[in-house]
Amino acid sequence: MNRHQIICLCASFIVYIYKVEAIPQRDYGARIIGGQVAYAGQFPFAAAVHVQTTDSKFFCGGALTGNDWVITAGHCVYNGVLFTIQLGSNHLESDDPGRVTIATSTYILHPDFNPDTIENDIGLIKFRRPVDYNIYLGPVYPPEFSLQDDASVYALGWGQTSDTDPELSNELRFLLIRTISNAECRMIYGDQITDNMVCAIGNYNEGTCIGDNGGPLVAGYGKYYALVGVASFVSANGCESLNPSGYTRTYPYLEWIQNNTRQDEYL
Numbered sequence: 674m675n676r677h678q679i680i681c682l683c684a685s686f687i688v689y690i691y692k693v694e695a696i697p698q699r700d701y702g703a704r705i706i707g708g709q710v711a712y713a714g715q716f717p718f719a720a721a722v723h724v725q726t727t728d729s730k731f732f733c734g735g736a737l738t739g740n741d742w743v744i745t746a747g748h749c750v751y752n753g754v755l756f757t758i759q760l761g762s763n764h765l766e767s768d769d770p771g772r773v774t775i776a777t778s779t780y781i782l783h784p785d786f787n788p789d790t791i792e793n794d795i796g797l798i799k800f801r802r803p804v805d806y807n808i809y810l811g812p813v814y815p816p817e818f819s820l821q822d823d824a825s826v827y828a829l830g831w832g833q834t835s836d837t838d839p840e841l842s843n844e845l846r847f848l849l850i851r852t853i854s855n856a857e858c859r860m861i862y863g864d865q866i867t868d869n870m871v872c873a874i875g876n877y878n879e880g881t882c883i884g885d886n887g888g889p890l891v892a893g894y895g896k897y898y899a900l901v902g903v904a905s906f907v908s909a910n911g912c913e914s915l916n917p918s919g920y921t922r923t924y925p926y927l928e929w930i931q932n933n934t935r936q937d938e939y940l
């Protein structure tokens with residue numbers, strides 16, 4: 674069988690505020706195709722992360738976990754020099770109430786992150802000072818149990834809304850998608866899919882390419898959300914192809930996340 678390639682395009686696309694420089698013939702990672710515009714405060718943990726490395730600038734999604742950490746993809750922090758993080762607002766550009774902008778250079782990349790295979794694609798960004806929560810700004814945490822196959826989950830992000838439109842969306846979008854088993858995902862992508870990844874699909878071409886790189890994949894439990902994944906890769910066939918998109922599961926990294934983000938008072 675012909676295996677499809679996966680692409681994370683680590684540190685590869687250039688973002689100017691919310692314009693992405695379009696580079697032909699390549700694919701730049703997960704984005705929201707379809708979906709709905711989120712209402713203010715619906716996902717108070719959603720973080721827009723502008724990343725600067727020594728030689729590039731690009732955009733990632735993230736999720737606030739605790740009051741001084743954002744969890745994102747490993748390839749979003751890899752070689753990072755400066756992170757400008759916007760919280761508490763659904764808009765990339767606005768003067769929404771609740772909006773907070775943070776600049777920091779401190780991050781923790783998972784020690785086993787492999788930029789070639791996209792394994793262990795998870796990282797944490799630390800603020801210099803904690804943020805205050807408000808109704809538009811609050812944390813989300815990884816679940817203390819493993820994510821199931823065929824689970825309904827939401828992908829969120831400001832990513833491109835189609836393969837042909839290189840601009841980010843000014844509004845946060847979300848999309849209900851469904852996880853598939855890793856066995857099913859390996860039938861499409863082969864052994865590149867490790868147990869610490871999860872693939873998800875939507876209706877027709879909708880869910881195939883969702884959320885920004887590093888953006889949250891969440892499951893609803895009552896009125897709470899749990900952060901079950903972090904957007905990691907998409908099909909090299911393009912975002913609007915029918916292939917699933919890939920996420921780093923958070924559960925296998927729970928101890929690593931807790932060890933690193935634990936507040937000083939718990940140490």
Ligand SMILES: *[C@@H]1O[C@H](CO)[C@@H](O)[C@H](O)[C@H]1NC(C)=O
Pocket residue numbers: 928929932
């Ligand atoms: C978490 O911290 C404990 C106690 O220091 C240590 O034994 C364990 O190996 C750590 N786990 C990870 C995944 O970092």
